[in-house]
Amino acid sequence: MNARLTAAELCDERFLASLEALRIVARRVAPRGRFAEQRSRQLGGGIEFRDFRPYASGDDLRAVDWNIYRRLGRVFVRLFEEQQDLPLYLVPDVSQSAWFETPPRALAGLRAALALAAISLGQHDRVGVFACAEDLRVLQRPMAGKGRVLHLARLLAEVEPGGKTDLVRSLASLQALGLREGLVCVISDFFDPAGIEAVLGALRGLRHRLLLVQLVRASDRDPRLTGDVRVVDCEDGASADVSITPAVLERYRAAYAHFESALTEYARGRQSGLVQLDVERDVVAQLAGLFEDGTLVA
Amino acid sequence: MNFSALSPLAFALGLAGLALGLFLAQRLRVRHRRVTVVTTVFWKAAVEETRARVFVRRFRHPWAYALLLAIAGLLWLAVAAPESSGRGRALHVLVIDGSARMARGVVTSAGSAASGSAFEAALEAARERAAELPRARRSVLLAGAHLETLLAPGEELPLFDARARRLKPAACPATLEAAVARLADGPRPEEGLQLECFSIAEPDAALLAACAGPGFEVATRLLACDARENAGVVALGASPAQSGAWDTVDVLVATRSRAAPEITLDGAPLESSEARAVAGGFELVLRDLPARGGRLEARLAGGDALGLDDAAALTLPARPKLRVALSPNVPPALRAVIERDPGVVAAEGLADVVVRYAGESFGANTPALELVDEESGAPAFALRTPAEAADAAGDERANVALARWHDELGLGEIDATALAGTAGRPIELALQPADERGVALWASLCGERYDLARSRAFPLFIARALRWLANVPAFEGTLAAGEPRLAPEPRWTDAQGRTLDAAGGEARLPRAGAYTDEARREHAAALLDASTTGPVAAPPPARAPERLARFDPLPWIVLAALVLLLVEWRLVRRERIP
Numbered sequence: 001m002n003a004r005l006t007a008a009e010l011c012d013e014r015f016l017a018s019l020e021a022l023r024i025v026a027r028r029v030a031p032r033g034r035f036a037e038q039r040s041r042q043l044g045g046g047i048e049f050r051d052f053r054p055y056a057s058g059d060d061l062r063a064v065d066w067n068i069y070r071r072l073g074r075v076f077v078r079l080f081e082e083q084q085d086l087p088l089y090l091v092p093d094v095s096q097s098a099w100f101e102t103p104p105r106a107l108a109g110l111r112a113a114l115a116l117a118a119i120s121l122g123q124h125d126r127v128g129v130f131a132c133a134e135d136l137r138v139l140q141r142p143m144a145g146k147g148r149v150l151h152l153a154r155l156l157a158e159v160e161p162g163g164k165t166d167l168v169r170s171l172a173s174l175q176a177l178g179l180r181e182g183l184v185c186v187i188s189d190f191f192d193p194a195g196i197e198a199v200l201g202a203l204r205g206l207r208h209r210l211l212l213v214q215l216v217r218a219s220d221r222d223p224r225l226t227g228d229v230r231v232v233d234c235e236d237g238a239s240a241d242v243s244i245t246p247a248v249l250e251r252y253r254a255a256y257a258h259f260e261s262a263l264t265e266y267a268r269g270r271q272s273g274l275v276q277l278d279v280e281r282d283v284v285a286q287l288a289g290l291f292e293d294g295t296l297v298a
Numbered sequence: 299m300n301f302s303a304l305s306p307l308a309f310a311l312g313l314a315g316l317a318l319g320l321f322l323a324q325r326l327r328v329r330h331r332r333v334t335v336v337t338t339v340f341w342k343a344a345v346e347e348t349r350a351r352v353f354v355r356r357f358r359h360p361w362a363y364a365l366l367l368a369i370a371g372l373l374w375l376a377v378a379a380p381e382s383s384g385r386g387r388a389l390h391v392l393v394i395d396g397s398a399r400m401a402r403g404v405v406t407s408a409g410s411a412a413s414g415s416a417f418e419a420a421l422e423a424a425r426e427r428a429a430e431l432p433r434a435r436r437s438v439l440l441a442g443a444h445l446e447t448l449l450a451p452g453e454e455l456p457l458f459d460a461r462a463r464r465l466k467p468a469a470c471p472a473t474l475e476a477a478v479a480r481l482a483d484g485p486r487p488e489e490g491l492q493l494e495c496f497s498i499a500e501p502d503a504a505l506l507a508a509c510a511g512p513g514f515e516v517a518t519r520l521l522a523c524d525a526r527e528n529a530g531v532v533a534l535g536a537s538p539a540q541s542g543a544w545d546t547v548d549v550l551v552a553t554r555s556r557a558a559p560e561i562t563l564d565g566a567p568l569e570s571s572e573a574r575a576v577a578g579g580f581e582l583v584l585r586d587l588p589a590r591g592g593r594l595e596a597r598l599a600g601g602d603a604l605g606l607d608d609a610a611a612l613t614l615p616a617r618p619k620l621r622v623a624l625s626p627n628v629p630p631a632l633r634a635v636i637e638r639d640p641g642v643v644a645a646e647g648l649a650d651v652v653v654r655y656a657g658e659s660f661g662a663n664t665p666a667l668e669l670v671d672e673e674s675g676a677p678a679f680a681l682r683t684p685a686e687a688a689d690a691a692g693d694e695r696a697n698v699a700l701a702r703w704h705d706e707l708g709l710g711e712i713d714a715t716a717l718a719g720t721a722g723r724p725i726e727l728a729l730q731p732a733d734e735r736g737v738a739l740w741a742s743l744c745g746e747r748y749d750l751a752r753s754r755a756f757p758l759f760i761a762r763a764l765r766w767l768a769n770v771p772a773f774e775g776t777l778a779a780g781e782p783r784l785a786p787e788p789r790w791t792d793a794q795g796r797t798l799d800a801a802g803g804e805a806r807l808p809r810a811g812a813y814t815d816e817a818r819r820e821h822a823a824a825l826l827d828a829s830t831t832g833p834v835a836a837p838p839p840a841r842a843p844e845r846l847a848r849f850d851p852l853p854w855i856v857l858a859a860l861v862l863l864l865v866e867w868r869l870v871r872r873e874r875i876p
Contacts, residue, residue, distance in 0.1 A: 193339065195339065227331060228330050230330035231335045231341045232334045233334075238338055240338050240341045242345055248344050252340050252341060252343075252344040254344075255343035259339075259340070
C-alpha cells in the first residue's frame with residue numbers, strides 16, 4: 001500500500017497546463033454567492049443584460065432605460081444577471097481500499113480532484129475538499145483563488161489513508177454541514193459494504209448537484225482469479241471462499257454489471273455527471289472526455 | 299455376476315471406504331489460496347447463489363465428487379474382478395500329465411510328426427481350455443514328480459505362462475492316477491469338481507470308476523503322440539552276491555529293446571555272461587561286481603520315441619567287511635558264529651564292533667556286543683542307543699523303535715517261549731540309554747543250557763546285531779523313480795537340495811537322478827518304469843470339451859473408467875470442475 005503521495009505526483013506544470021482549456025459551467029448557481037463567473041438566478045447589478053420590467057418606486061434611477069422612455073413614453077428599468085460562483089465540493093475516497101493495489105486508486109482519485117479543483121479555482125469558484133472514508137473529514141473549507149492550486153496539491157498529498165469505506169455515513173455528514181448549494185464531486189470506487197443501493201440512497205439526500213467520478217480498474221469487471229481462493233476484503237478482513245468456475249465468474253460479472261447499471265441509471269435520472277476513470281490510464285485525458293467542447297455543464 | 303478376487307462383502311466395504319475417503323479428500327481438497335481484494339461484495343453475491351445447491355458448506359462440487367466416485371468405483375470393480383456366472387458353477391481342475399511319458403513327440407491329427415513334445419502340447423491345450431473357463435472357477439495342476447499348482451483359482455493366465463515357461467516332463471512314472479485319487483479324496487467345493495486330464499494315456503478306468511461320484515467328474519483330453527516302438531531300461535538292481543561273498547553284488551539289468559544295452563561300471567564297459575532275450579527285450583545278470591559304491595550304467599542306443607528311459611544308473615552299495623574284535627573270554631559257540639560270517643574280519647586293533655563280557659574294559663568306547671550274567675537280573679536281550687531312543691525311552695516312540703529293531707535284528711526268529719521255559723522266567727527285550735550303541739544278552743544263551751546257540755536264528759541274530767552295532771546302512775538294491783526307498787532313514791536330499799519327504803515312514807524318490815545321503819555319498823535313481831517305456835495306444839478322436847458361455851466384463855469396466863477419466867480431464871481443462 002502506497003500510504004503517502006507527493007505533491008509532485010499530483011500536480012506539475014504540464015498537468016496544470018492541460019487543464020487550462022477546461023471549464024465548469026453551472027446551469028444556474030444558488031443565490032447569495034460571491035461574485036464570480038457563473039450565472040445566478042438573481043437579477044441585479046451584474047454585467048449581462050437579462051430583461052426589462054416597469055419601473056417601481058424605489059428602483060435605482062440609474063437602471064431606467066431612457067431610450068425606451070423616449071420611444072414609448074413609459075418608464076422601464078433594465079435588469080442585469082448577477083454572476084456568482086459555483087462552489088465545488090470535492091469528496092475523494094481515501095479509504096484503505098483506495099490505497100490498495102498498484103497504482104493505487106487514491107492517486108487517480110486525488111489527481112482528478114485536483115484537476116477539478118484547478119479548473120474551478122481558475123473560474124474564481126470556491127473549492128472545498130472533504131475526504132471520505134469511515135466518515136467525512138474536512139480537509140479544506142470552501143475557498144477561492146487561482147493561486148491556491150498548489151496549496152491544495154500539498155493538502156491532498158498529505159492525506160492520510162482512512163479506514164473502511166462508509167460512503168453512506170460520509171455523505172450524510174456532508175449534507176449535515178449545511179453548505180451552500182454547489183457541485184458535489186464524489187470520487188470513489190463506490191464499493192461500499194452496505195451495497196450500491198445504500199450509497200445511492202445517501203446520494204439522493206444531498207441537495208447539491210452531483211458529479212460522480214467512478215474509479216475503475218479492468219480487473220473489477222473481469223477478475224483474473226482461478227482455482228479455489230479465499231478472497232479477503234482489504235479493509236475489514238471479511239472473506240469468502242470461492243471456487244472459481246465459469247459459472248461463478250458469470251455470476252460475479254452479473255453482480256458487477258448490476259452495480260454499474262444502478263450507478264449509471266441513478267446518474268442519468270438525476271442528470272448528474274458520471275465518469276468512469278480507469279486508474280491505470282491518464283487522468284486528465286479521461287476527464288477531458290467529460291467536458292464537451294471544453295465545458296462541463298453542471 | 300460374482301467377484302473372483304474379492305468377496306461381495308469386501309467389495310461393498312471397499313466401495314464404501316472409497317466413497318468416504320473421496321468425500322474426505324474432496325473436503326480436504328479445498329485448499330483456498332488467500333487473495334486480498336478491494337471488495338468481496340461481488341464474490342459474496344456470486345457464491346451466495348450456489349450455496350443452496352451443495353450438501354455441506356465446503357463441499358462445493360457434488361458432480362465432481364460423483365465423477366470421481368464413479369471412476370474409483372469402476373477401478374475398484376476391476377480389482378474385484380467380476381465375472382459373469384455363465385452356466386455351471388463347478389470348479390474346473392485341469393491336470394497336466396508331467397511324467398516322463400509326456401516327453402514323447404507330438405503328432406498331428408493326420409499322424410505326421412509335429413514339432414514339440416506331448417507335454418508342450420498338453421500345456422498349450424490346457425492353456426486354451428483355461429482361457430475358456432471363468433477365472434474364479436478354474437485351476438491348473440501339474441502331475442509330475444510332485445503335484446504342483448500352475449494356476450490357482452482367480453489367477454490370471456499370464457501367471458500360467460510364466461510358470462510353465464521352463465517346465466519339462468519329469469523323469470518319473472505317471473502320477474496322473476495318484477493326482478486324481480488325491481483330488482477325489484480331498485475337499486470338494488459345494489458346486490462340484492470337474493477334472494480334465496491332459497495326457498497321452500487314459501487314467502486307469504478302475505480308479506476313475508472308484509473316484510467318480512456326485513460332484514466329481516473326470517474327463518481326459520488325450521493327445522496324439524509318437525507311438526513308435528520304444529526301447530528303454532525297465533529294471534536295474536543289485537542283490538547280495540549269490541556266491542556268498544560279502545563285498546560283492548550281483549546286478550540284474552532288464553530292457554525292453556531289440557538290442558542289448560551297453561553296461562559300464564565307473565565308465566569301464568562290462569560284459570555279462572548271463573544275457574538272455576525275453577519277450578520284447580533282454581535280461582542281463584552281472585555276477586560278483588565289487589560292492590564299493592561304483593556307478594553302474596546301462597545305456598541303449600537313442601533315437602526312439604522316448605529318450606528319458608534310454609539310460610539308467612545305479613550306485614552299487616559299499617559293503618566293506620566289518621572289523622570285529624573278540625574278547626578272549628567269548629564263548630566258543632559265539633566265536634565260531636562270528637568267525638564264519640563272511641562279512642566279518644577279526645580285528646586286533648581298530649575295530650568297528652567288539653564282543654566282550656559286561657564289565658570288561660576290552661574295546662572301550664566302541665559299540666559292543668556284551669554278554670551279561672543271567673543271575674544279575676538284567677533282561678535277556680537289551681538294546682542300547684545313545685540318541686533319540688534314549689531320550690524317548692518309555693514313550694510311544696521308544697516302543698516303535700524297539701519294535702522296528704526287534705525285526706531288524708531278527709529277534710522274531712528266536713523261540714522266546716522255549717527260552718522262557720528253560721529260564722523259568724520271562725524273556726525280556728529292553729531299550730537302555732547309553733553313550734554308544736550296544737547289544738547285551740545273557741552269556742548263558744550262548745552256552746549248552748539253552749538251545750539258542752544251536753538254532754538257525756542264532757547266527758542270523760549275531761550277524762544282524764553286529765551290523766546294527768556298526769550302523770551299516772540297509773542294502774538298497776534298486777532305486778526307481780516314484781518308488782519308496784527300502785529304508786527311509788537316513789534322509790536323502792535331491793539334486794536341488796530338497797530333503798525327501800519321509801512322511802508316513804517312507805521316502806519316495808520323486809524322479810530319476812542323483813540323490814545325496816547324510817554322509818555326502820551320491821546315489822543314482824533311474825526311471826525303470828515299464829509302462830512308461832511300453833507302447834502307447836492311439837488316442838480316440840478328441841471330443842471337444844463343453845465351452846462355457848462367458849462374458850468378461852473386465853475390459854469394458856477399465857474402458858469405462860478411462861472414458862470417465864477423459865471426461866474429468868476435459869471438464870477440468872474447461873474449468874467446469876476444479
